[in-house]
Amino acid sequence: MAASLRAWLVDDSPSSRLQARLGRAWRIAGALSRNPLAVVGTVIILALVLTAIFAPLLATHDPLKQDLTQRLLAPSAANWMGTDELGRDIWSRVVYGARITLVIVTMVAVLAAPAGLIIGALAGYFGGWPDRILMGITDIFLSLPKLILALALVAALGPGIENAVIAIAITTWPGYARIARAETLTFKNSEFISAIRLQGASSLRVVLGHVLPLCTSSMIVRVTLDMAGIILTAAGLGFIGLGAQPPLPEWGAMIARGRSFILDQWWVATMPGFAIIVVSLGFCFLGDGLRDVLDPKSGEQH
């Protein structure tokens, strides 16, 4: 049974679209599993998602419940990562913080990737003036310092998670637009696109139905690699006090609160930092592995 399923998956002449897609997924998963760092990355991201889903089960305390008799306790069997200045359990807050981080990175990806994809594909497909104008704007955004731009945007929009997501998305899309444009240019004059156009397909149909799907794999690689940067920016905004607002257990904001106690109660600021590092590294590892599998020409050959 397992053997025949495997044979069906790796069949060189798939008889249906589903079989072809599943077969491709199988091959990618196989290639990833041979890359140890990619496996570590996948495990970390899975752990993040599971932690976010099952936060109420994993948390040992209520993340928002204050208990001033229990403030600033060192890590122990009862409080695995210690407690903060309001007596809240840091482990439980870190666990719930996974939800906030996951929401932020997902929202940024959902906003920025399609926007960049469409802008880049349109610019590449039509060329000429639309290309020059769209890419001129893209290049301006690309040459500005991202973090500063995000800070100024949040200052204007007002603090909060939603505005932080919008600001980060505004600084992220240009990278995707560049990739989509470059990919579109390589496909634009190929024969299969000409064939579709000769069949009478409209430009919109060619771009949406045939050009965009071809850009997705390099896009997935890029988005995964960008995730670490997005997490760091979001945490930075939280640290400055412009991201998630109290009492939300956002990791960057938690580090900010631990600042005053860093010399004596080091765990308050240090623990959420470890969470940020582990998750960011996970995305880096996975992104690297995905690039080697999906987009080998842009990565290292070594």
Added chain:
Amino acid sequence: MQGTGKTSVAFEPDTAAGAVLAGTAKAVGSGRHKRFLLGLAGFIFTLAFTFLGLLAITFFIGRVVPIDPVLAVVGDRAPKAVYEAARIELGLDKPLIVQFFNYIGSVLRGDLGMSVSTGKLVADDLKRVFPATLEMATIGIIIGVLLGVPMGVYAASRQGSLVDQAIRVVGLLGYAVPAFWLGLVGLALFYAQLKWVGGPGRVDIFYDGLVQPVTGLILIDSLIAGERDIFFNALWHLALPASVLGFFSLAYIARMTRSFMLDQMAQEYVTTARVKGVPERLVIWRHAFRPILVPLITVIGLSYAGLLEGSVMIETIFSWPGIGNYLTTALLNADMNAVLGATLVIGAVFIGINKLSDVLYRVLDPRAR
């Protein structure tokens, strides 16, 4: 090389501008002189265009702010006539495009408005705080280059070894560690526990304000004044924040150096040199390393610009009186003139260094001419 995907973000604006330049140069293509002038014109055009874009963005952000600039001047209990007069005086009754040109004009005159929180001109504030950031970032990039380049070369020459793996992980940590967290942990460990470095601030409190600012760079000013104690005290205070910045620059530079070196060492001329019997050390430093000097300049330039930006996150931690501290204070006070002024200055320096390293690359690399 690991993490190319992200680093290439920073490269893209330059390659884009480069493509434009190469295009204009090729189209005319007669005579070296003419090509150079056209290239220069194209460069100035893209630079001006990018600066204009930066101004448009800061202008736009200034308009989106829900704070009414008129109310900030007259107060919210002013009668309607006073409000209207102030509105007209500020030029806010004119069409947006006229306001934008007025804004460009005032920025070009060096007028960035008044800071609500310091009560001084934003331009004067920025002039005062910028040297502190520059000093920290410069020491940071020196640390990054001095350690990062040899690490990258060594990793490439021992590809796959344990040391190589360790250097790759350091490189990735540069993407995963929040700068402000590293600063805090550094303070707790190296200042509070080990007492190896000075604490927050540029000098100890009793030295504060003793040196007359000439350049604003305290290391140089203290030398000019002949105050050796203050010089060493400042160095002691600078060590930790500059090392934190240096770590991020080191991670990036080591990763790029490693990848450039691996590319070179796969070239046939390197094999030829080895076959000829050139000692491995010479193969690495003379044959493989020399050609990567040119792309390395671009990497170092980008890293330097990145450090100026990165200082924003760590200056508050070290109570460093630089532009980052100024910006974050302004952010929390909703002091928009100061926020936009600082954004404009950091953005302009960032763009300037970016484009400059791009030009250097073009001038130094014969293939790019």
